Amino acid sequence: MQSLVTLEGAAVRRFPFPLKTFCAAICILFLAKGDLLALCFDLHAINHQGEWWRLITGHLVHSNSSHLFWDLCAFVGASWYLERHAPALLLPSWLAGLRTVNLLLMSPLSELSYYCGLSGLLFAPLIVALFQFQKQIGGLTGYLPLLVTGAKLAWELLSSEHFLVQSDWAPYPEAHLAGLTGGLLLMAGVTLFPWIANGKNGKKETIER
Numbered sequence: 001m002q003s004l005v006t007l008e009g010a011a012v013r014r015f016p017f018p019l020k021t022f023c024a025a026i027c028i029l030f031l032a033k034g035d036l037l038a039l040c041f042d043l044h045a046i047n048h049q050g051e052w053w054r055l056i057t058g059h060l061v062h063s064n065s066s067h068l069f070w071d072l073c074a075f076v077g078a079s080w081y082l083e084r085h086a087p088a089l090l091l092p093s094w095l096a097g098l099r100t101v102n103l104l105l106m107s108p109l110s111e112l113s114y115y116c117g118l119s120g121l122l123f124a125p126l127i128v129a130l131f132q133f134q135k136q137i138g139g140l141t142g143y144l145p146l147l148v149t150g151a152k153l154a155w156e157l158l159s160s161e162h163f164l165v166q167s168d169w170a171p172y173p174e175a176h177l178a179g180l181t182g183g184l185l186l187m188a189g190v191t192l193f194p195w196i197a198n199g200k201n202g203k204k205e206t207i208e209r
Helices: 003-016 019-031 045-047 065-085 087-106 124-135 138-161 176-194 196-199
Strands: none
Touching: 019 065, 019 087, 045 087, 065 087, 065 124, 087 124, 087 176, 087 196, 124 138, 124 176, 138 176, 176 196
16 A cells, blocks of 8 residues: 555646646637637726736737737647746746737837737747757757747748637737747846756755656
8 A cells, every 4th residue: 555655646746737828728718708809918008097007908818719829829739848847937928928028019119009828828838848858859859949949930920920829819920930039038037046946945856757
């Protein structure tokens, strides 16, 4: 019996439940039934009506089921990987993507009045997860997902079209670039201050694989 309990405990440590990712996905799915125009990023409502919460909910609502499905798949995949392999970077990566995309949307560089979707924000945890993957795998194989992601983003920026996603709203790949920038800034911070990635009290977290 004791050996069985030990094996079960080892399995839990080896495959930890991605609680933060799961909770975030539930919130996104819950908001999927909400009023899109009441929750999306609305520049006029934010600036003139004080609806600052749209800076968060605007990233969590989507124009249709295809938009939601592909964004949620990418977000959950990247976040789950980070939560398992570099949990201390999960929340900072979300916040990095949120801040850089919002900075773009609120700046004169953006001509958008309305925006919705996770696709910009998720590029921050995605790029951080891909760098973690490269460190773990190494070699050309480790760089391959980064190259594919870079090629996808370049194609979107040049073509101004969605890749796979069928959205009712016009594509805005500049938000993807903003999210990627947030992820790169976080990785630069980790390089300069390694304790950011080491969890609480600067102690390095170890994860059994």
